[in-house]
Amino acid sequence: MRVADPEIEDILRSVSDPEIPVLSIMDIGIVRKVDKQGDIFIVSITPTYSGCPAMDTIGDDIKAAFKAAGMTAEIKLILSPAWSTDWITSRGRTALEKYGIAAPLEATADKDALIGKPNMIKCTNCGSMNTKMVSRFGSTACKALFQCEDCHEPFDYFKCLK
Amino acid sequence: MEQKALYDYLLLLGDNPTILGQRLGELCGHGPELETDIALTNISLDLFGQVRNYFQYAAEVIGNGATEDSVAMLRHEHEYKNALLVEQPNRDFAYVICRQFLFDIFHQLLLNELMSSKNERISAIAHKSVKEVDYHVDFSSTWMKRLGDGTEESNQRLTEAMGFLWRYSMELFKPTETETLMAEMGVGPDLSELKPIYMERVNTTLQASKLVMPEKTTYQYGGKTGRHTEYMGYILAEFQYMQRAYPNMKW
Numbered sequence: 522m523r524v525a526d527p528e529i530e531d532i533l534r535s536v537s538d539p540e541i542p543v544l545s546i547m548d549i550g551i552v553r554k555v556d557k558q559g560d561i562f563i564v565s566i567t568p569t570y571s572g573c574p575a576m577d578t579i580g581d582d583i584k585a586a587f588k589a590a591g592m593t594a595e596i597k598l599i600l601s602p603a604w605s606t607d608w609i610t611s612r613g614r615t616a617l618e619k620y621g622i623a624a625p626l627e628a629t630a631d632k633d634a635l636i637g638k639p640n641m642i643k644c645t646n647c648g649s650m651n652t653k654m655v656s657r658f659g660s661t662a663c664k665a666l667f668q669c670e671d672c673h674e675p676f677d678y679f680k681c682l683k
Numbered sequence: 684m685e686q687k688a689l690y691d692y693l694l695l696l697g698d699n700p701t702i703l704g705q706r707l708g709e710l711c712g713h714g715p716e717l718e719t720d721i722a723l724t725n726i727s728l729d730l731f732g733q734v735r736n737y738f739q740y741a742a743e744v745i746g747n748g749a750t751e752d753s754v755a756m757l758r759h760e761h762e763y764k765n766a767l768l769v770e771q772p773n774r775d776f777a778y779v780i781c782r783q784f785l786f787d788i789f790h791q792l793l794l795n796e797l798m799s800s801k802n803e804r805i806s807a808i809a810h811k812s813v814k815e816v817d818y819h820v821d822f823s824s825t826w827m828k829r830l831g832d833g834t835e836e837s838n839q840r841l842t843e844a845m846g847f848l849w850r851y852s853m854e855l856f857k858p859t860e861t862e863t864l865m866a867e868m869g870v871g872p873d874l875s876e877l878k879p880i881y882m883e884r885v886n887t888t889l890q891a892s893k894l895v896m897p898e899k900t901t902y903q904y905g906g907k908t909g910r911h912t913e914y915m916g917y918i919l920a921e922f923q924y925m926q927r928a929y930p931n932m933k934w
């Protein structure tokens with residue numbers, strides 16, 4: 522999503538996911554819309570997962586970022602259309618990989634990887650494809666746990682959600 | 684009157700994931716292995732996330748200063764409308780998986796129907812939730828097959844769990860007055876229509892799991908109309924403790 526006003530876009534870009542600090546909320550694709558009512562900016566965000574505990578923090582962080590810039594924001598949570606990993610930008614995917622989280626594959630490949638088919642996900646540490654799934658449920662709802670068979674590093678994989 | 688019916692319907696939708704989520708939460712740190720421990724608590728988190736959406740809406744509908752927390756945690760036992768299935772205890776891992784499986788298959792069918800609800804907000808919640816529940820179905824079905832088609836002991840334990848839990852399955856499909864009304868209004872599905880698909884899906888997985896459908900079951904009903912098993916009071920005592928001890932507390 523693009524925000525018409527570059528100053529507002531910069532403010533939103535400065536806010537990141539508290540669990541993935543390198544990833545701006547603009548690059549996760551959870552900011553859906555910014556409206557203005559009088560002096561107040563209404564920022565519409567959509568949760569990645571229903572139970573994502575980061576959403577409340579993200580809402581507070583957005584309000585704080587606007588306040589720091591001398592403006593006021595309110596948060597509106599919208600559920601529909603539901604968030605999809607397709608909304609992660611290419612900049613976001615690069616940031617994830619650099620941080621050590623493999624970016625989501627396309628739906629079919631994702632399903633194969635998550636039923637345990639080996640060599641599907643590239644190791645974020647050494648780049649090897651010789652990897653296997655350790656657990657399809659990882660440290661947070663959006664991730665699964667993988668391990669590299671070459672460098673032996675465990676790493677997270679961001680699950681495809683459509 | 685219509686607001687009251689809508690409120691009741693939101694409780695019917697939200698109380699199953701609430702109580703099941705609480706049961707799964709009890710397993711935090713007690714799963715049989717790390718992966719399943721994380722999986723079960725992640726499923727619990729998904730369910731509570733969905734519940735928040737229903738109960739935030741329910742609080743708006745009923746008004747009078749209600750909040751998602753008061754709706755979730757300050758009702759009396761007979762005011763909870765969850766089915767008896769989800770309050771059954773975590774006897775062993777086979778019971779946990781079997782209970783999950785029997786609920787997940789129903790939950791997925793229900794949400795698929797609710798996506799086309801005439802109530803836009805319920806439809807939006809269903810669109811969001813169904814993506815998560817697809818994962819739950821995968822998880823519990825895979826474990827049904829792994830245990831059923833595993834060792835003699837895992838098969839025997841799962842057979843026992845199925846023999847016990849199956850009696851609670853049909854309550855999910857027996858509509859209350861509220862559910863019948865909501866079906867007429869196009870807000871919710873006709874539950875009886877979902878039953879044949881449910882039976883087919885459960886049977887398919889049972890066959891793949893080398894299990895057989897229990898014979899001669901006396902089905903049990905009551906939870907959806909507020910008549911619960913003896914386990915419910917204990918669940919609520921723990922679930923409600925903080926809100927009762929420290930009214931209006933927030934994390």
Ligand SMILES: [Zn+2]
Pocket residue numbers: 644645646647648649669670671672673674
């Ligand atoms: Zn590696």
